Amino acid sequence: MDYENIYIHIPFCKRKCAYCGFYSEADPSPARIEAFLDKLEGKLAVLGQSTPVNTLFLGGGTPSLLSPQQLQRLQTMVEKYLPLAAGAEVSIECNPENFGPERLEVIRPFANRISIGVQAFSDSFLTALGRASSRKQIEQALHLAKEFNFNNLSIDLIYGIPGQTRKSWLANLELAVKSDIKHISCYSLTVEEGSELDNRIENFTPVENDETAEMWLQTGDFLSKKGFSRYEVSNYSCPGAECRHNVNIWHGQTYLGLGPAASSFDGANRWTEPASLNDWLADKEPERDIIEPEYRLIEIFIIGLRTVEGWTRDYWEKIPLQQTMNVEWQTMVQKALKVKKLYPDLLEVTPGSIHLTQQGLLFWNTIAEAWLE
Ligand SMILES: C[S@@+](CC[C@H](N)C(=O)[O-])C[C@H]1O[C@@H](n2cnc3c(N)ncnc32)[C@H](O)[C@@H]1O
Ligand code: SF4
Structure with a gap:
């Protein structure tokens, strides 16, 4: 691919x-x-x-x-x-x-x-x-x-x-x-x-x-x-x-990593080459991180929240995995509004964007956990 x-x-x-x-x-x-x-x-x-x-x-x-x-x-x-x-x-x-x-x-x-x-x-x-x-x-x-x-x-x-x-x-x-x-x-x-x-x-x-x-x-x-x-x-x-x-990469696009310890993402699955030059030279198998597509999409979303811009509808709709899963932007906004109720100072939600506040960037872990609950 x-x-x-x-x-x-x-x-x-x-x-x-x-x-x-x-x-x-x-x-x-x-x-x-x-x-x-x-x-x-x-x-x-x-x-x-x-x-x-x-x-x-x-x-x-x-x-x-x-x-x-x-x-x-x-x-x-x-x-x-x-x-x-x-x-x-x-x-x-x-x-x-x-x-x-x-x-x-x-x-x-x-x-x-x-x-x-x-x-x-x-x-x-x-x-x-x-x-x-x-x-x-x-x-x-x-x-x-x-x-x-x-x-x-x-x-x-x-x-x-x-x-x-x-x-x-x-x-x-x-x-x-x-x-x-x-x-x-x-x-x-x-x-x-x-x-x-x-x-x-x-x-x-x-x-x-x-x-x-x-x-x-x-x-x-x-x-x-x-x-x-x-x-x-x-x-x-x-x-x-x-x-x-x-x-x-932070917005869910595909990347191929070449070389020992390099990670790759094909839009759905991630894998990491062996963290040893000898193993990589010997074509040892990469470590594969295969999870259900809905969890992968959540993972992509949470990583994207580390950016100041966060997510816009446009970014969301350009994620290759989103295009196959078809999770509506509106669904993400609804969920974000629920998380915002718990942490009003950490998250900004508008009809067209979801992003962390400055304080939210400092407490990204808290939002990541709340999103997964
Ligand atoms: C893997 S290094 C590669 C770049 C290059 N070899 C160098 O030394 O600048 C990429 C960056 O990760 C950061 N880094 C690596 N280990 C770190 C650590 N334990 N804590 C904070 N930053 C780290 C450094 O700022 C480094 O520039
Ligand atoms: S050991 Fe030093 S020079 Fe090498 S990648 Fe790590 S930070 Fe960079």
């Missing part, structure tokens, strides 16, 4: 960050990367995607860890096997520690959106997070992206780092907006099971939940004064610079 959105997971990093629970191998050999690219090419060759893809996201892991030659190979195989729609969004995640002109020469004609993993602008927090990059490399990367005329630039930041105050978080945001970017993802630090941070948590005093909620509110307030709007719980953009790939 054809997919609207494609995600390719590049499962390599220079080294493993202390907090990260995403699947990747640290410090791979060139042969290991080639083995991954060989397999990926085999999978792309049999894909048979015939309709143009609207968004392609090269994520990780660290796609920019690939050498310029490997990036060129990746680009050539993608262009050979994946028809891209005119104006397709092509995003690539890059890390400051491997972001030089040789790689940008390759990336520029291909990707039209770069997301740089900054995480923090101070060396002490970068060290606490176990990042491989320094503040200097971050500044150089942001400067270089501009030199190469990459205007659709995004950065990732993490807040709620032990020892971080609201004041020091604000200083990060100030540096971010001075970098002339169009999009920022701000994630609250979570301690992932099995990560280094999880093992050394006893030496860490985590920032209290109330404080991270304050930082989240502070983020929205500050960025809105600088021309950025929150459009999802953790994502902020200048007008028109929202990540289309993610917006499509």
Whole structure:
């Protein structure tokens, strides 16, 4: 079948960050990367995607860890096997520690959106997070992206780092907006099971939940004064610079994930590739998440509520699964009105839209549970 959105997971990093629970191998050999690219090419060759893809996201892991030659190979195989729609969004995640002109020469004609993993602008927090990059490399990367005329630039930041105050978080945001970017993802630090941070948590005093909620509110307030709007719980953009790939996924559109640990959704079922490069290379079966279509539709709806826009009739009617299930928009509005009775401050319901209030975005879990009851 054809997919609207494609995600390719590049499962390599220079080294493993202390907090990260995403699947990747640290410090791979060139042969290991080639083995991954060989397999990926085999999978792309049999894909048979015939309709143009609207968004392609090269994520990780660290796609920019690939050498310029490997990036060129990746680009050539993608262009050979994946028809891209005119104006397709092509995003690539890059890390400051491997972001030089040789790689940008390759990336520029291909990707039209770069997301740089900054995480923090101070060396002490970068060290606490176990990042491989320094503040200097971050500044150089942001400067270089501009030199190469990459205007659709995004950065990732993490807040709620032990020892971080609201004041020091604000200083990060100030540096971010001075970098002339169009999009920022701000994630609250979570301690992932099995990560280094999880093992050394006893030496860490985590920032209290109330404080991270304050930082989240502070983020929205500050960025809105600088021309950025929150459009999802953790994502902020200048007008028109929202990540289309993610917006499509949050609204129930189809996506194919290639690479270890990558997830896919065909409109009804989800599946996740094995979170091990060896298993993926050996064609081990993905883990399938098969549930009744009515539950899947509810799941899609609840995920969409994490966006500030939430659901409009138009978004609802464009969900491929909705088109087969034919659950009337009016049914959703009725249900939303019932949930709103329980939590009047968290939900806004009009005949044409259902979305969470700012407070509701903070308490998304509460609404998700209420919807399932
Ligand atoms: C999987 S990473 C890939 C991007 C890239 N490798 C990097 O390091 O920036 C995507 C983003 O997830 C966020 N992230 C990963 N683990 C996290 C955690 N435990 N808590 C908060 N954010 C996290 C980071 O902001 C990171 O930029
Ligand atoms: S945060 Fe990025 S660089 Fe760090 S381990 Fe995770 S994927 Fe790799």
